[in-house]
Each structure stands twice: as C-alpha cells, then as structure tokens.
Amino acid sequence: MSEQSIAVEARDLGRRYGTVWAVRECSFQLPANRIIALVGANGAGKSTLMSTIAGTLAVTCGSLLVHGRPVVKGRSTDAGGSAGSRVAILAQDKPLYRDFSVSDMLRFGRSMNRVWDQRRALSWLQRFDIPLDRRCGKLSGGQRAQVALAVALGSRPAVLLLDEPLANLDPVARTEVTGELMAEAADSDMTIMLSTHIIAELSGVGDHLLLLDAGRPVLTGDVEELLDSHVRLTGPRADQPPGPGAIVQAQHTDRQSTFVLRQPAAPVAHAVVAPGWSTQPITLDELILTYLKASSKAHRDLETAA
C-alpha cells in the first residue's frame, strides 16, 4: 500500500490497564476510503483500539499514524490543518447533552469543529425523521444514535470510528444506516471503521477486516481476498489435508475430516482436490468464527501447558 492509501497504521501498538493488556502486538495498515470491520469477542480490545486511534486514550507502547501523522493523546489530529488527518469517534455511550435540542447539538458540533458541514448533518437527520426541536433526553436510544452520527458526519472526518454503532437500532434502521454509511463513504474521502461482536451485522458492510483476539490482530485484509484464499476441505479421516495451505482449523470424526485452509493462491471452489474429497468456499461469518475458535483453542492449549 502506498503511504497515501493508508488511513491508519499501527506499529507494535500496545495499551495496558494496570497489569491487563487490552491491546498488544498490534501492527497493521488499514486502507483509506474503505469500510473497515473491526471484529472481536467481548473484551477483545475493540473500544480500546478505537480510542487510541482517536487520540482519546494514550498508548502504552508502539505508535499509531493516521494518514501519515502520529496520533498524540489529547491533541486533535487535525492540529496540522490537514483535512486528511481528522478523526471522529462515536463511542459506545454516545454522549449527548440531554437538555440540548437536536438543533442545539448541531450548533454545538459546529462550535467544536474547525470544519463543519451543516448540510450533511441535517440531511442525515432528515433521512431518519429525527425532530430537530426535540430534546436529546426525550429521544429513543436509536434516535440518539442517529443524532450522534449526524454530529460525527458533520465534522467531515477523514476517519470515522464507530464503536458498535448499530447496537440501539432496530433491524430495519440497521440496514438503512449501514446502507447510508456506505453511500457516505463512497461519496467522500472518508474511511469508516466500525466495531462489532455481532458477526451477522457485517454481511455486505465491511470490505476490509481486522479481527482482534485478546487484544492481538489475528486476521486482517481485504474481505474478498480473505474469502478467496480460504477453503474448507471435507473427506475421509486424515491427519493432513490433501491440498496445500496453512491449517486454520481441523475437525475429525471417526470417518471424516474437515480442514479449513489458508491457501497461497485462490482455490477453485468445489474442485475435487483428491479422490473422496470436496472443497467448499467459506462465508465471512464462518471465516470469523473459525479464527475466533482457533484462537480460543490456542489459549486453552497454552493454559493447559502452563
């Protein structure tokens, strides 16, 4: 990736709370103008990672760059005046002033941001029928999420970090919001990173994946490429798979073995790799679950060995 096409880069990043490492050994490059899905189980370190990228939480070690600029805690990333380095974060608790009306929140957003796009913020609220004169304290959880999103979008960020943005939304609103966010990203130079532990929320949303397990990145890359390079092989009981590739998961019954492999070159779906064996492509949900299960098995094995 060229430097310009990298939105966020982490180099051996770590963040510890007391003795607990929430994020560690994180090195990755996330492409610009894409939708990045940040996935991991509860407590995997998603919120911590997002807060360090936003500069609201200091790192313990390593470094972070947003559009080539180092992130320093407490210093706004647009301090250099470049539109290319602004970061907005929509945290899980979505802080809004309860006594402010929705219009007041937009005014507040305008006063807090050097760059402000009122039209963009307003059109988001209109799209979702949010009454401008209603006090934030009287809005539903889902409506409050929409106001917080409108304020975040109004600040025209280069990188928008959304920490579980869909949690308060009903299924219809969820689909609409993800669709609209994808359209916003396509129409602007914005990179969106959205975190979730609900894997089903991801289908068709993220085009780049960062999978965290116990604070470490265990899988990262373009979703299409990741899906193309993984395959499931099923055949007669065997200790080793009949084709090339790194074993991500192996499952056996008395008569049958199933391997999930990461292959160097894209496999041909459904090809017969050896007599009695069949190959199946893997879905995004399956891919994520496979890696999460493989990581928890590795943790269990380590604990048993210790």
Ligand SMILES: Nc1ncnc2c1ncn2[C@@H]1O[C@H](COP(=O)(O)OP(=O)(O)OP(=O)(O)O)[C@@H](O)[C@H]1O
């Ligand atoms: N302020 C804090 N003080 C101490 N430990 C913390 C603090 N915040 C988070 N942690 C710990 O750091 C780890 C990562 O937490 P984090 O909230 O980043 O995970 P997450 O992936 O966002 O979780 P979730 O999906 O449940 O929101 C957890 O073990 C958590 O208990």
